[in-house]
Amino acid sequence: xxxxxxxxxxxxxxxxxxxKIECRSLDFQATTMFWYRQFxxxxxxxxxxxxxxxxxxxxxxxxxDKFLINHASLTLSTLTVTSAHPxxxxxxxxxxxxxxHSQETQYFGPGTRLLVL
Amino acid sequence: xQSVTQLDSQVPVFEEAPVELRCNYSSSVSVYLFxxxxxxxxxxxxxxxxxxxxxxxxxxxxxxxxxxxxxxSFHLRKPSVHISDTAEYFCAVSTNAGNNRKLIWGLxxxxxxxx
Numbered sequence: 001x002x003x004x005x006x007x008x009x010x011x012x013x014x015x016x017x018x019x020k021i022e023c024r025s026l027d028f029q030a031t032t033m034f035w036y037r038q039f040x041x042x043x044x045x046x047x048x049x050x051x052x053x054x055x056x057x058x059x060x061x062x063x064x065d066k067f068l069i070n071h072a073s074l075t076l077s078t079l080t081v082t083s084a085h086p087x088x089x090x091x092x093x094x095x096x097x098x099x100x101h102s103q104e105t106q107y108f109g110p111g112t113r114l115l116v117l
Numbered sequence: 118x119q120s121v122t123q124l125d126s127q128v129p130v131f132e133e134a135p136v137e138l139r140c141n142y143s144s145s146v147s148v149y150l151f152x153x154x155x156x157x158x159x160x161x162x163x164x165x166x167x168x169x170x171x172x173x174x175x176x177x178x179x180x181x182x183x184x185x186x187x188x189x190s191f192h193l194r195k196p197s198v199h200i201s202d203t204a205e206y207f208c209a210v211s212t213n214a215g216n217n218r219k220l221i222w223g224l225x226x227x228x229x230x231x232x
Contacts, residue, residue: 004160006160034219034220041227042224042225043207043222043223043224043225044161044207044222046219046220049219093160093161095161097218103218104149104166104168104211104218105151105163105166106218106220107163108153108160108161108162108163109160110159110160111158111159111160113158
């Protein structure tokens with residue numbers, strides 16, 4: 001139980017294009033989803049917290065117009081990197097937290113590696 | 118505010134040797150404690166967690182961690198490691214209040230198990 005998927009697992013795009021990453025909770029309803037960014041050999045950096053049906057809460061220093069987050073249902077959240085640039089290249093990881101499935105615990109997706117050329 | 122310190126950035130160890138990965142935290146309120154493992158090029162997997170009750174928690178693959186409130190520690194141990202345990206290990210804490218329980222992360226410990 002508590003499986004979270006991400007799609008795509010890998011994406012390469014040209015500078016200036018937008019990229020959408022999906023995060024799905026497969027076997028539970030996720031009232032809260034979190035988006036993280038991880039640089040090589042470093043810990044996770046929380047970007048934003050999203051609750052189903054409401055606007056995401058962004059961490060300080062994260063551009064909300066750059067990283068658009070939508071949490072339209074209890075099983076799906078999307079992160080759109082708009083007008084991507086090479087410095088946006090990174091490993092993006094989502095996690096989900098659900099009231100019915102251990103609301104204290106975040107369950108993580110496998111991550112999406114983004115390379116912007 | 119909470120903070121997490123993982124005292125060792127890298128821990129090299131030989132196969133079948135015991136290992137301890139150290140984690141200390143600071144918090145003015147009660148916390149939940151977690152260990153996550155990240156294998157190369159993968160997402161994070163929950164290894165074990167302490168929410169309440171018995172201070173010694175175990176995972177299915179032989180790891181255990183003990184919550185020590187007086188020392189504000191949650192060290193991870195395994196009596197005999199395998200090559201397959203080579204991974205990055207992250208300690209994290211969250212408060213036990215509110216609905217959005219953000220995790221505060223340590224910087225990670227890279228466990229390298231050598232034959």
